Amino acid sequence: MTARSSDDKPRNAQTVKALLKLRELILSGELKPGERVPELGIVERLGVSRTPIRLALVRLEEEGLVDCLSTGGFTVCRFDEQDIADAIEVRGTLEGMAARRAAERRPDRAELADIRDCVGSLDALVRRNNPTLDDFSDYIRLNERFHTLLVELAASPVLKRSIDRIQQLPFASPNAFVFVQSELARSREILVIAQEHHRAILEAIEAGEGARAESLAREHSRIARRNLQIALQNQQQMERVPGSPLIRMRKRA
Amino acid sequence: MTARSSDDKPRNAQTVKALLKLRELILSGELKPGERVPELGIVERLGVSRTPIRLALVRLEEEGLVDCLSTGGFTVCRFDEQDIADAIEVRGTLEGMAARRAAERRPDRAELADIRDCVGSLDALVRRNNPTLDDFSDYIRLNERFHTLLVELAASPVLKRSIDRIQQLPFASPNAFVFVQSELARSREILVIAQEHHRAILEAIEAGEGARAESLAREHSRIARRNLQIALQNQQQMERVPGSPLIRMRKRA
DNA sequence: CTGTCGATCATTGTATCCAATAACCGTTCG
DNA sequence: CGAACGGTTATTGGATACAATGATCGACAG
Numbered sequence: 001m002t003a004r005s006s007d008d009k010p011r012n013a014q015t016v017k018a019l020l021k022l023r024e025l026i027l028s029g030e031l032k033p034g035e036r037v038p039e040l041g042i043v044e045r046l047g048v049s050r051t052p053i054r055l056a057l058v059r060l061e062e063e064g065l066v067d068c069l070s071t072g073g074f075t076v077c078r079f080d081e082q083d084i085a086d087a088i089e090v091r092g093t094l095e096g097m098a099a100r101r102a103a104e105r106r107p108d109r110a111e112l113a114d115i116r117d118c119v120g121s122l123d124a125l126v127r128r129n130n131p132t133l134d135d136f137s138d139y140i141r142l143n144e145r146f147h148t149l150l151v152e153l154a155a156s157p158v159l160k161r162s163i164d165r166i167q168q169l170p171f172a173s174p175n176a177f178v179f180v181q182s183e184l185a186r187s188r189e190i191l192v193i194a195q196e197h198h199r200a201i202l203e204a205i206e207a208g209e210g211a212r213a214e215s216l217a218r219e220h221s222r223i224a225r226r227n228l229q230i231a232l233q234n235q236q237q238m239e240r241v242p243g244s245p246l247i248r249m250r251k252r253a
Numbered sequence: 254m255t256a257r258s259s260d261d262k263p264r265n266a267q268t269v270k271a272l273l274k275l276r277e278l279i280l281s282g283e284l285k286p287g288e289r290v291p292e293l294g295i296v297e298r299l300g301v302s303r304t305p306i307r308l309a310l311v312r313l314e315e316e317g318l319v320d321c322l323s324t325g326g327f328t329v330c331r332f333d334e335q336d337i338a339d340a341i342e343v344r345g346t347l348e349g350m351a352a353r354r355a356a357e358r359r360p361d362r363a364e365l366a367d368i369r370d371c372v373g374s375l376d377a378l379v380r381r382n383n384p385t386l387d388d389f390s391d392y393i394r395l396n397e398r399f400h401t402l403l404v405e406l407a408a409s410p411v412l413k414r415s416i417d418r419i420q421q422l423p424f425a426s427p428n429a430f431v432f433v434q435s436e437l438a439r440s441r442e443i444l445v446i447a448q449e450h451h452r453a454i455l456e457a458i459e460a461g462e463g464a465r466a467e468s469l470a471r472e473h474s475r476i477a478r479r480n481l482q483i484a485l486q487n488q489q490q491m492e493r494v495p496g497s498p499l500i501r502m503r504k505r506a
Numbered sequence: 507c508t509g510t511c512g513a514t515c516a517t518t519g520t521a522t523c524c525a526a527t528a529a530c531c532g533t534t535c536g
Numbered sequence: 537c538g539a540a541c542g543g544t545t546a547t548t549g550g551a552t553a554c555a556a557t558g559a560t561c562g563a564c565a566g
Contacts, residue, residue: 011325011557012519039548049521051304054549058308062315064414071528072264072548086411090350097346158339161317162419169411264527265549292518302551303518324558325518 014048018056021046026065026076027170029245033078037066063168065246079171080248084228084241087172092221094163095150099213102153103205112206115149118142119195119202126195129188136182139191140175146198147174150217153205170242177227180237184230194223268305271295275309279318279329280423282498286331290319316421318499332422333501337481337494340425345474347416348403352466355406356458365459368402371395372448372455379448382441389435392444393428399451400427403470406458423495430480433490437483447476 010016022042025031042053057074060066066074122142125135151160167173181190197220204213231237238244263269275295278284295306310327313319319327332340375395378388404413420426434443450473457466484490491497 011323014520036547040546050548051520051522055308055311055519058311059315062312070264073528082409083411086409090347090412090415093346093350094343097343156335156339158336158419158422159343162343162415165418166411166415267550289517293516304550304552307519308549 012052015052015055018042018046018048018052019059022053022056022060023063023065026060027243027245031076033076033246033248035076036069037074037076039073065168077246078248079169079243079246081228081232081250084171084247085225087166087169088176088221088224088228090166091163091172091174092218092224094159094166095147095221096214096218098151098154098156098159098163099201099205099217100210101156101159102150103208103210103213105153105155106208107153107205111153112202115146115153115202115205118146118149119198122146122195122198126188126191131182131188131191133182136178140178143178143194144173144175150201171244171247173242174224176242177224177231179240180227180231183237190223194220197223265305267301268308271299271301271305271309272312274299275306275313276316276318279313280496280498284329286329286499286501288329289322290327290329292326318421330499331501332424332496332499334481334485334503337424337500338478340419340422341429341474341477341481343419344416344425344427345471345477347412347419348400348474349467349471351404351407351409351412351416352454352458352470353463354409354412355403356461356463356466358406358408359461360406360458364406365455368399368406368455368458371399371402372451375399375448375451379441379444384435384441384444386435389431393431396431396447397426397428403454424497424500426495427477429495430477430484432493433480433484436490443476447473450476 022031022037025042031037037057039050039053042048043050046053057066061068061074065077067077068074122139125131125139125142128135131139151163154160170176181187181194184190197216201213201216201220204210204216231241232249235249238247238249241247275284275290278295284290290310292303292306295301296303299306310319314321314327318330320330321327375392378384378392378395381388384392404416407413423429434440434447437443450469454466454469454473457463457469484494485502488502491500491502494500
């Protein structure tokens with residue numbers, strides 16, 4: 001989609017701009033859930049003609065961020081707590097399948113080099129007694145890398161695509177709720193547990209233990225579920241979840 | 254997407270036409286894997302202007318049937334045997350999650366009525382000693398219904414959407430390989446086994462046995478995997494697989 | 507013969523316009 | 537007050553035109 005020609009400017013630069021900006025308007029809450037996306041308003045706002053905007057909206061619909069109306073046009077989608085939890089679980093289920101497939105493939109030394117390095121780096125990070133904000137930043141980067149490498153080890157384009165697609169929902173990504181950990185009194189402990197999962201998943205893959213790898217990867221996604229529950233008790237944290245304006249909070253009786 | 258106004262003609266009738274026709278051209282092999290989709294050629298062929306065609310192509314890209322080129326435009330995707338097997342497995346994994354979630358929800362009598370009827374109808378069908386072609390037709394309809402109802406019982410829009418998306422690949426649908434069974438000498442036996450799975454999945458859901466339901470649903474998708482293997486030995490059968498022109502057959506050395 | 511360059515043509519992305527239809531508002535009636 | 541209707545305005549889908557760029561072909565040089 002970000003089709004790039006030789007000078008690195010996409011051939012469809014206006015469509016890319018429309019897509020990025022629209023996504024931003026939606027995720028920031030400027031375009032509110034349930035409201036119609038006003039094409040002409042976006043035209044004025046972005047300085048792009050309607051055509052690329054309409055192409056971008058079709059893509060955003062496939063991402064799950066907008067729905068089309070029977071009368072024409074699009075509205076911004078809304079998600080509730082259950083949707084978030086389910087998205088995390090779908091990701092965990094598919095990553096579980098990726099871990100199992102990775103183990104079943106019996107990857108060789110060269111294939112495992114990157115993920116071993118990554119787990120080693122995560123280990124060194126987690127071993128620090130008082131994690132700084134920089135440490136947390138590094139953790140987020142390496143965590144994402146671990147998940148990416150895990151999926152690549154499964155060597156299945158179809159599976160990767162399915163995982164990428166659920167992760168188009170911003171709150172479904174592996175790092176979506178990691179920030180919650182950084183604010184807990186026992187934040188280091190949770191890092192320790194998460195890293196134990198990473199390490200054990202790698203170990204299971206190395207040993208060709210598919211069922212173990214799958215179970216561990218699915219349990220690993222439970223950390224995000226736990227963080228979701230924590231964030232739900234804290235409005236300020238919930239506001240920091242990627243895509244939070246799309247999330248309808250349950251009314252307090 | 255098929256946004257329909259009050260008189261049942263979609264407001265975007267040209268875009269729908271373009272989408273349906275393009276999909277057909279791709280799945281029938283008229284637009285060949287690896288080849289560029291010629292917009293103007295499609296304009297002439299369908300009698301639709303370029304705008305709806307381009308909107309349809311973006312949707313087909315999200316379906317996985319076309320890829321965009323860095324130089325602009327789209328090419329038809331190609332899949333190999335591993336992609337098919339993986340698509341079936343992703344579907345099975347997600348349907349496994351659906352079955353587990355359905356069981357965990359403890360649905361009441363009313364919620365289970367439809368799927369019970371469906372399983373009952375499948376039972377009556379499978380009990381016949383010599384299945385006719387009409388029987389097979391009914392089987393296909395009821396089989397699809399079973400899978401649809403199963404996913405609905407999970408009561409998760411996010412999960413349903415993930416399953417719908419993998420099923421956009423034609424060879425990943427629950428019925429994609431059922432025809433292979435109709436041509437086997439022991440075709441009734443395979444129906445019996447498949448129906449045992451349906452029945453047991455329902456039983457597990459009724460009993461709230463999530464792990465059992467999940468395992469059964471995943472094993473159930475293995476029937477399609479088996480039929481894939483059978484079809485791979487038989488060029489004529491392989492040609493009848495939905496989307497077969499997209500599939501690159503392995504060269505015989 | 508092969509590679510490079512330039513010209514031409516075909517294709518695609520985008521902007522703009524037109525027409526259809528949905529939404530909104532005001533008025534009237536029960 | 538609420539519902540129905542009609543008129544007006546706004547919005548969206550589709551068609552078309554224009555410009556940019558990629559692909560192709562022929563000529564020339566090494």
